[in-house]
């Protein structure tokens with residue numbers, strides 16, 4: 090890859106779930122001028138109090154290397170894994186999308202939701218809330234189609250990701 | 259082992275004692291009164307009362323840098339903690355091990371805007387290597403020990419422990435250091451053998467090799483410096499040191515090319531520019547060292563050795579990056595170099611040295627000392643000459659005087675040179691000297707400062723007096739913020755905006771008011787006597803030396819320029835206006 094080419098990377102970070110750890114990670118990105126396209130975090134091991142942070146970021150190869158080295162340097166960070174480089178991985182995101190419409194638009198939105206396997210999790214006479222799970226690209230596509238149909242509010246979780254096969258962090 | 263239950267303050271003091279701490283630099287206040295009470299009741303740990311919390315951190319840095327141990331600071335909540343922030347940032351930038359205990363309002367008041375509450379862990383997160391807020395007495399002892407481990411291992415740095423008052427007063431169990439181990443933080447110290455071999459192979463095939471070494475060597479320890487000397491002499495190649503690395507290799511040795519970078523020597527910078535294989539050892543390719551990256555050592559292959567993986571490939575991509583402690587890696591390098599009987603091409607190396615000798619002939623640091631006015635460089639050289647037979651430690655403030663000290667005071671050993679490199683903090687010199695003199699009561703400690711810098715922590719004169727610390731403060735008084743004036747002259751059409759020291763105090767009277775000797779020197783003929791007298795006096799002295807107010811610091815690589823476009827100053831009497839808009843936006 091060219092040294093100046095910017096590419097997107099999904100990075101998994103295992104951390105001690107202690108006060109301030111998220112602030113440390115976010116502060117690192119803002120303080121050093123790195124991008125955050127999406128960030129998710131939750132405890133994944135209640136026994137050891139480990140949390141997993143998934144960051145989607147972009148940069149030149151040198152910047153991506155820096156991001157990983159800087160993350161690894163944080164004291165509460167156990168492991169950093171670049172899912173984009175370490176082989177095939179699964180990326181999923183959940184979104185809740187509110188569409189306010191009546192008549193033909195309302196029906197059309199239901200039809201498209203069906204194609205995307207999105208579920209209506211709330212409904213009134215003039216609105217739906219759809220739940221959709223998939224890759225960020227799939228959610229983007231769904232949102233785009235909802236735009237002319239009364240799209241009024243979006244809540245996305247950001248990406249959770251894990252490598253495929255037997256590979257573990 | 260049965261748990262010992264103490265009160266929180268006792269746990270803190272016990273942990274300090276078990277960590278081998280002898281002295282704490284601090285300043286009291288409401289939130290830390292329980293700790294001060296505990297300090298009062300014991301006599302294992304000495305407390306040095308500074309006059310400003312920033313100075314407490316710089317003193318701890320001076321202590322740490324001159325001993326290789328962790329420096330310890332104790333300050334109160336709110337303003338005590340915020341005053342410490344500059345010092346912490348300084349220690350972070352220069353990788354100095356410091357543990358800073360800050361008081362905090364009781365846990366039940368945190369978040370209520372209580373009196374003297376500040377979000378200390380929030381504020382210090384970006385300026386510490388790590389920080390802790392202790393909310394659970396069970397974690398107090400563990401946190402104390404962990405903090406010392408984090409501050410001193412790997413790439414060292416400052417660690418803050420924020421201590422709410424109820425934790426200090428309440429009961430807490432004590433654990434010995436041996437009972438505490440960090441779960442995940444364990445930096446790599448051994449370098450990868452395969453990479454080391456590859457690197458040495460690269461070196462063995464070099465025609466124009468150079469060693470570029472920084473503060474990481476000193477942080478690695480005295481043994482690492484010895485190994486560096488052995489490796490340098492075994493291979494016979496030239497070596498240059500960064501501002502932070504001065505003393506890691508003897509300045510007087512013929513293989514040493516002097517400091518490199520913005521105010522480095524001509525020979526060091528030219529050799530960096532023209533080298534074909536560069537070994538960066540414990541150095542981080544700072545912009546003050548590299549100049550314009552597009553033109554940095556264009557024809558070179560690079561090897562970088564550093565304990566911090568994030569230092570490798572940060573500013574400059576390298577061909578081989580070895581993560582490890584410098585001492586360990588150098589030891590392996592020497593073993594492998596000998597075992598494999600590597601040799602450099604003697605003829606090529608000879609040619610390289612001839613080229614270097616040619617650059618040396620510029621005598622880029624030379625100056626003429628006239629009869630009527632004292633040259634600042636001359637002051638540094640005379641202090642060096644007159645302290646040669648003593649164990650001497652040097653601290654500086656920031657500005658031209660700092661660069662002249664770096665250029666003209668030959669440092670032969672590690673731990674003898676304390677300066678604010680990464681942050682460039684005016685006000686560093688005198689408090690750092692306090693820490694050094696506390697650590698080495700019988701040594702000579704000289705602080706070179708400027709007329710502007712000294713005003714930034716002048717209150718520490720009272721600390722010098724109180725503890726009878728015989729620090730010799732030498733002001734290179736040019737009545738200007740000289741470094742600012744120099745940039746204004748070169749880059750801003752000699753418009754000296756706000757850089758003149760308009761109302762300086764009478765430093766002799768000021769010294770006397772603080773209870774020690776003040777001296778003044780204006781005449782070149784009197785300089786040696788003044789220095790000798792200063793060194794003889796058994797107590798603190800401020801020696802105010804009036805120096806040439808127009809002198810500029812050369813050589814200089816203007817910001818944005820490559821190494822081989824250095825200004826030498828000699829031929830032009832300093833009238834080399836730099837005409838570059840690019841340079842003007844850089845710092």
Ligand SMILES: Cc1ncc(C[n+]2csc(CCOP(=O)(O)OP(=O)(O)O)c2C)c(N)n1
Nearest residue numbers: 657658659684708709710711738739740741
């Ligand atoms: C705290 C702080 N404020 C401002 C600066 C910017 N600065 C760098 S050098 C300098 C002038 C220092 O003057 P002086 O102490 O007299 O030293 P000289 O350059 O004259 O030797 C200034 C203002 C700084 N380095 N640190």
Ligand SMILES: [Mg+2]
Nearest residue numbers: 708709738740
């Ligand atoms: Mg000055």
